[in-house]
Amino acid sequence: MRHLRTIFILNKNSLHIKAFIHIFYLLLLLSMASCEKEKTHPGPDIEIFQPSSMMVYGLGDTIPVHVIIRHHIKIDFVSLSLESETGFPYEPSRQFDVDSAYFELKSYIIIQNTLIKGGANYVQISIHDEKHHSSAFFLPVNIAEVPRQLKSAVFLVKQLNQTIKVQSLTPSGIIDDLFQPGGSETGDIALSSHNQLMYYVDGRGQRLSAFDLVARERIWTLFEGENPVQWPFQSLYSDDTTAYVFKAQGFINGYNKNQMVVFRTGKFEHGTFTH
Numbered sequence: 001m002r003h004l005r006t007i008f009i010l011n012k013n014s015l016h017i018k019a020f021i022h023i024f025y026l027l028l029l030l031s032m033a034s035c036e037k038e039k040t041h042p043g044p045d046i047e048i049f050q051p052s053s054m055m056v057y058g059l060g061d062t063i064p065v066h067v068i069i070r071h072h073i074k075i076d077f078v079s080l081s082l083e084s085e086t087g088f089p090y091e092p093s094r095q096f097d098v099d100s101a102y103f104e105l106k107s108y109i110i111i112q113n114t115l116i117k118g119g120a121n122y123v124q125i126s127i128h129d130e131k132h133h134s135s136a137f138f139l140p141v142n143i144a145e146v147p148r149q150l151k152s153a154v155f156l157v158k159q160l161n162q163t164i165k166v167q168s169l170t171p172s173g174i175i176d177d178l179f180q181p182g183g184s185e186t187g188d189i190a191l192s193s194h195n196q197l198m199y200y201v202d203g204r205g206q207r208l209s210a211f212d213l214v215a216r217e218r219i220w221t222l223f224e225g226e227n228p229v230q231w232p233f234q235s236l237y238s239d240d241t242t243a244y245v246f247k248a249q250g251f252i253n254g255y256n257k258n259q260m261v262v263f264r265t266g267k268f269e270h271g272t273f274t275h
Helices: 012-039
Strands: 045-050 062-084 096-110 119-129 134-143 152-157 164-169 175-179 188-190 199-200 209-212 217-223 232-239 242-249 253-257 263-264
Touching: 012 188, 134 232, 152 188, 199 217, 209 242, 232 263
Parallel strands: none
Antiparallel strands: 045 062, 062 096, 062 119, 119 134, 152 164, 164 175, 188 199, 199 209, 209 217, 232 242, 242 253, 253 263
C-alpha cells in the first residue's frame, strides 16, 4: 500500500498567512474561554441548622427545617418536600417565594403519610434562581418503621354483563363486594388508609367519588359533566390523606375527606401523575 505525503511549500506570503492563522486561533480560544466563564456560575450555599441527622422521627412527629441560603444572584423560589431514598414524594412540595439572594427558611414537615418507609429518608430543598437554574440539597432524616398489618386489598372488577364492581380481598382469600359504582367503563381508584376512604374516578372521568370503607357507603360525589370537556378528571392519586386529581383544564386539585379543595397547582399544559 502506498502512503501519500503532502508537502507544503512556504513562501514569504504563506508565512504571513500562517502567523495570521495562529493569532486568529489564539483569539478564538480566548473568546471560547470567556463564553465558558459566562456560562458557568457558582451555585448557592446552604447552611443547615435543622433537621438533625441524629434524630429518629416517627409517624405523627414534626420535622423542623431551618436553613440559610446564600446566592450570588436573586432566588426566585425555594421548594420543600419529604422524599424516600428512591425519590418517592410523600406529599406535594411546598413553595416559598423569595426574590432575594439571601433567604432564611424556617418551616416544618409533619409525618402523616402511613405509607412512609422506615429508615433513611430525605428532606429535599430545591432552589430556583432568576436565571432559571435549579439546585437541590438532600438533608438525611431517619424515620422509625411504621407497623403495618394487611387487612384487605381493594380492586375494580368488570363483570360479564359489563357492569363495574369494587371488591376487597382479605389475607385469608375471602372476596367481598363493597360497591357497584355503575357504568360500564373501568375507572381509577386510590385509597386512604388514614381516613379509611376509597376515591374513585369513573371510566368517563366525569365523577370523583369518595366511599367510606367502614360504613360501606358513598359519602360524596363531585360531578363535572360532559361539558366543557369530555374527561375532566384524567388521573387520580392519594398520599393517604388527600385525593389528588389531574384535571383536563391543566390543574391538579387536592380534595380532603370532606370534599374541600386543600391543594391546587398552577396550570400544566400536559401531564399525569408518576409515582
